Amino acid sequence: MAKVLTVGEILVEIVATTKGDGFREAQPLIGPFPSGAPAIFIDQVGKLGTPCAILGRIGDDDFGQLNLDRLRADGVDVSGVEIAPGESTGSAFVRYREDGSRVFVFNIANAACGTLPATPHGRAVMDGCTHMHVMGTALAAPGLAARAMEAIEVIRKNGGTLSFDPNLRPEILNTPGLREALDNVLEQTDLFLPSGDEIFLFTEAQTEAEAAAELLERGVRDIVIKRGADGASHFNAGGRTDAAAIAVEELDPTGAGDCFGGAFVSFWLNGADPATALTHANAAGARAVTRLGPMEGTSTRAELATLLATTETA
Numbered sequence: 001m002a003k004v005l006t007v008g009e010i011l012v013e014i015v016a017t018t019k020g021d022g023f024r025e026a027q028p029l030i031g032p033f034p035s036g037a038p039a040i041f042i043d044q045v046g047k048l049g050t051p052c053a054i055l056g057r058i059g060d061d062d063f064g065q066l067n068l069d070r071l072r073a074d075g076v077d078v079s080g081v082e083i084a085p086g087e088s089t090g091s092a093f094v095r096y097r098e099d100g101s102r103v104f105v106f107n108i109a110n111a112a113c114g115t116l117p118a119t120p121h122g123r124a125v126m127d128g129c130t131h132m133h134v135m136g137t138a139l140a141a142p143g144l145a146a147r148a149m150e151a152i153e154v155i156r157k158n159g160g161t162l163s164f165d166p167n168l169r170p171e172i173l174n175t176p177g178l179r180e181a182l183d184n185v186l187e188q189t190d191l192f193l194p195s196g197d198e199i200f201l202f203t204e205a206q207t208e209a210e211a212a213a214e215l216l217e218r219g220v221r222d223i224v225i226k227r228g229a230d231g232a233s234h235f236n237a238g239g240r241t242d243a244a245a246i247a248v249e250e251l252d253p254t255g256a257g258d259c260f261g262g263a264f265v266s267f268w269l270n271g272a273d274p275a276t277a278l279t280h281a282n283a284a285g286a287r288a289v290t291r292l293g294p295m296e297g298t299s300t301r302a303e304l305a306t307l308l309a310t311t312e313t314a
């Protein structure tokens with residue numbers, strides 16, 4: 001069975017519970033919740049019973065321990081998580097605007113998660129995996145990008161597969177070197193999972209269908225476009241499959257795309273047909289938005305089955 005690897009930030013997140021123009025207005029704040037896009041993704045993979053591991057770095061503090069405990073409990077191999085003495089675990093604060101958009105304050109670059117030195121042990125963890133999931137956020141942190149690229153190279157050399165979620169937050173878009181790294185990763189990608197308009201950062205095409213056709217031509221095997229409450233579409237050589245989102249009440253959108261990705265990758269690696277993988281990924285994304293806290297809405301198979309049996313599409 002495939003073993004999934006991801007590389008990147010492991011954080012705690014503090015979440016505003018009311019909307020407001022600033023953090024002082026959006027009170028009370030609650031948390032800390034385990035977080036970090038790669039951590040949420042891999043937690044979802046682990047919860048579905050697919051073997052998986054994460055390479056990252058945390059401080060020798062309660063925040064790091066909170067993440068280790070959660071990831072371990074959900075079946076993630078955390079032997080590649082380095083504990084940095086004297087450094088702090090990364091953090092993020094999030095509040096919501098009236099229009100539903102989010103404002104983040106991140107402490108990543110100067111926290112333990114901002115770097116990940118090469119080690120023989122990290123290399124051994126890479127060698128033990130057969131699929132790599134790349135998050136754009138890991139490519140945007142200069143101290144992490146080299147490890148992500150090393151992992152891609154190792155997995156590729158060992159005959160493994162690659163999935164890629166650009167996950168491009170506006171504040172990282174101008175990171176020096178990011179553009180080249182994104183293009184380089186896309187050229188090696190088997191399964192591409194952009195959200196909203198992200199696909200248009202990689203092609204001059206005017207429509208989603210044309211963009212997908214071009215990327216398939218360029219060698220990507222499967223493409224899944226996520227569209228929040230408007231569902232998702234899958235494209236491959238066999239054609240196009242659309243799936244409506246599942247009708248739920250959105251409480252907290254953070255982590256939806258990571259949960260969707262974790263579920264899609266698990267089903268894809270296990271040979272599910274596109275419609276089955278899309279349906280379960282939609283359910284994972286939908287369940288994620290019904291829970292406050294980014295990693296609180298990761299799902300087991302039984303939880304996905306219950307949601308699918310009891311809800312309608314939007």
Ligand code: ADP
Pocket residue numbers: 167195196225226227228229231232245246247248250253255256257258260281282283284285286289
């Ligand atoms: P990202 O977090 O990467 O921007 P999206 O917001 O597109 O990703 O959400 C990923 C997936 O989660 C969607 O394709 C959909 O399946 C599900 N999802 C997100 N928001 C909702 C919602 N409000 N209702 C139902 N499903 C949702």
